[in-house]
Amino acid sequence: MVVSTFTNDYSSPIAPSRMFKALITDSSNLLPKLLPQFIKDVNLIQGNGEAGTIEQVNFAEASPFKYLKNRIDMIDNDKLVCNYTMIEGDPLGDKLESIAYEVKFEAISEGGCLCKMTSIYNAIGEFEVKEEEIKEGRESSIGICKVVEAYLMENPQVYA
DSSP states (O other), rough: OOOOEEEEEEEEOOOHHHHHIIIIIIHHHHHHHHHHHTTEEEEEEEESSSSTTTEEEOTTTSSOEEEEEEEEEETTTTTTTTEEEEEGGGTTTTTTEEEEEEEEEEEEEEEEEEEEEEEEEEEEOOOOOGGGGHHHHHHHHHHHHHHHHHHHHHHHTTTT
């Protein structure tokens, strides 16, 4: 099995605790509301949002993917860190066993936060993930962050 690791940073003028709540702890409610053209719904398969929880994200009809399942491996609401793993679904295709993610939200001196995401791709066999192959997924993640950021800027009381 070949393992490939990539990192991505995104800075935002929104406080880290608000971004964490929007993108991590309440994403199953917020993202289908903000992005109905991409995300149909998010269903809790097992657990209550803590480590061991499994969520299924069902994509809208226009998406090239039907669904994916994520397992929360660790969540720290005080340190604003979440580790989760995509364990099943169309984005894995036939070349990936799983994708593990670590997402951290840190305060920055200018105000707002820096979101740091590390992605670890666990391939099947000798397949090696190249950075250019994950570009679309990275751009989608940044796009989601921008939509959430705009919503939080327009609604300063949400998650305050």
